[in-house]
Amino acid sequence: RLEKVSHKPLAGKKVVVTAGGTIERIDPVRFITNDSSGKMGFAVARAAQQLGADVVIIAGNTQASPPPGIAITHVESAIDMFEAVSALWEDTDILVKAAAVADYRPKERAAQKMKKSGDTMTLELVKNIDILETLGHKKSSQFLIGFAAETDNLEKYAMDKLRRKNCDLLIGNDVTAMGAGFGSDTNVVHIYDTNGLALSLPVLSKEEVGLRILECAVDRIAGSSE
Ligand code: CTP
Ligand code: CA
8 A cells, every 4th residue: 555655745744753662761771661662653654754744753762673764863761752852843744752751760860880789679760751742732833643552441541642732633542452552563543633533443554554644634734724
């Protein structure tokens, strides 16, 4: 299907895609991260390129190889990702927040490798900035696409996040569904907009999911400028 894309509805548009998981350092050799593979973000980036966009990827920790021919900035922590996305914000037409941003980071980052001592150890964590929510409340012409992977109450959590973060689309995926979730080459998503559920897609390749998400965005951007 991707090969067949010949229309370029995103020509002249700048699409910024975040992918992968953030890394939150404990000390120079240890960190906290999550299972995000980066595949969904990379697939959206490829789809955006197929649709003619000028694409930039901001990638955290990923298992997948980044798509060739697309500009990529590697970042580590949520704070680094926020700075990288913020630097592009003024010129961004569509922001796709497929990254799994760590909700918390270690309160202290030890400058030297920590030594073991007692039989238990407690790591104090502090909340990270919510990148999407912060930018959602600053948005002017930008179109914001958030993601939510849930194990239960998908519609409720997806709509709560869409509203709280002032997103235009929220891509919900039930990680318990067959063919969905971390590391997989396929995904099963439900696309929500400000009115509620807009589209439920069957099991599709992440490439195809990326294309369908961007087509939804294109429809809405076109509609709002008429
Ligand atoms: N997100 C973000 N910054 C954060 C946390 C999340 O930009 N610090 C973005 C993610 O990239 C994703 C969306 O917000 O696009 C939803 O992420 P999710 O983890 O599902 O939402 P949270 O608000 O963190 O809620 P919770 O983890 O409690 O479900
Ligand atoms: Ca979270």
